[in-house]
Amino acid sequence: MIVRFGYVAMSVNVANASPSKTMTATSFCQIGDRDAALRKLGRIAEENLHNTLRLLRHNQAYDIHVFRFSSRLIPLVTHQVTEGWEPFSFLADHFREVGDYVRLHGMRTSLHPDHFTVMTTPRAEVLRISIADLEHQAHMLTAMGLDERAKCNIHIGGTYGDKPAALARFRERFPELKPEVRHRLTLENDDKTYTARETLDFAEEIGVPMVLDIHHHQINPGLDGPPEELWTRIRHTWERNEVDMLSRDPHMQASQPGELLPPKVHSSSPRNEQNRRAHADYVEPEPLFSFLRAIAAETPRLDVMIEAKQKDGALFALMKDLSDLPEVRRIDGATIEIKG
DNA sequence: ACCTGTCAAGTCTGG
DNA sequence: CCAGACTTGACAGGT
Numbered sequence: 001m002i003v004r005f006g007y008v009a010m011s012v013n014v015a016n017a018s019p020s021k022t023m024t025a026t027s028f029c030q031i032g033d034r035d036a037a038l039r040k041l042g043r044i045a046e047e048n049l050h051n052t053l054r055l056l057r058h059n060q061a062y063d064i065h066v067f068r069f070s071s072r073l074i075p076l077v078t079h080q081v082t083e084g085w086e087p088f089s090f091l092a093d094h095f096r097e098v099g100d101y102v103r104l105h106g107m108r109t110s111l112h113p114d115h116f117t118v119m120t121t122p123r124a125e126v127l128r129i130s131i132a133d134l135e136h137q138a139h140m141l142t143a144m145g146l147d148e149r150a151k152c153n154i155h156i157g158g159t160y161g162d163k164p165a166a167l168a169r170f171r172e173r174f175p176e177l178k179p180e181v182r183h184r185l186t187l188e189n190d191d192k193t194y195t196a197r198e199t200l201d202f203a204e205e206i207g208v209p210m211v212l213d214i215h216h217h218q219i220n221p222g223l224d225g226p227p228e229e230l231w232t233r234i235r236h237t238w239e240r241n242e243v244d245m246l247s248r249d250p251h252m253q254a255s256q257p258g259e260l261l262p263p264k265v266h267s268s269s270p271r272n273e274q275n276r277r278a279h280a281d282y283v284e285p286e287p288l289f290s291f292l293r294a295i296a297a298e299t300p301r302l303d304v305m306i307e308a309k310q311k312d313g314a315l316f317a318l319m320k321d322l323s324d325l326p327e328v329r330r331i332d333g334a335t336i337e338i339k340g
Numbered sequence: 341a342c343c344t345g346t347c348a349a350g351t352c353t354g355g
Numbered sequence: 356c357c358a359g360a361c362t363t364g365a366c367a368g369g370t
Contacts, residue, residue: 010364024347024366072364079348114363116349126350133349158351192352192361278362 001296004262005315005334006066006108007306012313014058017051022075029081038085045074045087049094056101063333064312066108066264066303073140078133088143099144108261108303109146110186111137112153119173120157120166131177138181147252148245149261152184153211156194156202163194167202174206183248186211188266191277195222196230200237209241210234213266214291215307219276226287228294235299238263262301265291268308281309285321293327296338 010018021044031037052069059067074091076082088095102109117130134152141150159166174182187203188211189196196210196217203210212234217227224230239257246252246260254260267288271278283306292302308314315334323330329337 018365020364022347022365026347027367076348081348114349115351115361118350121350123350129349160351 001292001299001302001338002331003292003302003304003336003338004065004108005304005306005319005336006064006068007308007312007315008068008112009070010311011055011058012311014055017054017058019048019052019055019070020072021048021051022072025076025079025081028076038082041075041077041082041085042087042090045077045091046094048073048075049091049098052098053101056098056105056107058312059107060101060105062312062316063335064315065106065334066305068110068112068305069140071111071113071137078129078136088139092143095140095143096145099146102144102146102150108149108264109141110151110153110264110305111141113137115155117154118157119154119170120160122160122166122169127173131181134181134185135178138178138184141184142180147249148183150184151186151209151264152181153186153188155188155190156199159193163198170202171206182208183245186264188213189216189220191216191219193220195220195224196227196234197222197224200230200233203237204233207240207244209237209263211264211266213268214288215266215268215270215279218287219270226294227291231295232298235263235295256300258300262303263299264303264305266305266307268306279307279309282314283308283318285318285325288318289322289325292338 009020023041023044028037048070052073074087077087113133117133118126119130121127121130137152156170157166186209187199189199196212200210212227214227238261242254242257242260246254252260267283269280269284270276271280306315306318319334322328322336327339331337
């Protein structure tokens, strides 16, 4: 099994390269001239996209092929105060430049809107904002010129004391989403609400890939055992999505399952005993490695997203730890092979 | 240069 | 029914 590792949004090794610079709505409104305020937001967005490109160059230099973009590249764009603002035309070249670099180097990229995007909500206004945000996220990937392999990952959402009713709302809303959103959507198991099995059942039902978060499963396993017990089904959600993508896009080609878009899992470690849900600075090799060993034989390729405070620093530290193991062969700076 | 409280957003819990 | 926790990076306003 070939495993590539990636990290989220910002680097501890590239100085002054935040891709998430922003402005508060309060200070936006304090600027009397609205056009001037929008121009300022636009400049921040340009800077965020420029820093994203710098991060991608860093990634390329260190063989990191998997990366999640900041979901806040354009500050306040989905906020009420910028109603009517359309920044994509003047940012077109910047988005394109980022996407061109990704495609040139065959990187895998994604987006992860934060927890305010909730497709299960009973509140109409929250749903409206959630859908608008999903459309915005998909729009960013499209503006980069990236195909459906660039996914948009979310959690199922809240339960509101009635999981079946909440899932029913998501189920009936899903077909109403724009195809460009639907075809990029992936679902991740949650650390408080929907377990890996519940997320998997639902992902299979609506036909989207499932991102397994090993840390979330540790904290919120429900009645289930180790994550590898669900793996065959999880892997199939990705293979089914590959078939769907191939049927929609004549430019895509794959000779075997997992070649177009390998399954992706998230890996992080608890911050401490008191705060087991928060992310630690670094990632412990276990339990990640026992999971990888368990699925190696049936999985040709896998991508692992490292979620840690030390970002790419944690990725490099983990690569070093894993390289010392006898079953592991290091292929490049951020890729290993595990004998299956 | 550095420190601290605050920030657009939702949901859940406990009082 | 309402206040506070949750969690995160960065702003904003102070020294």
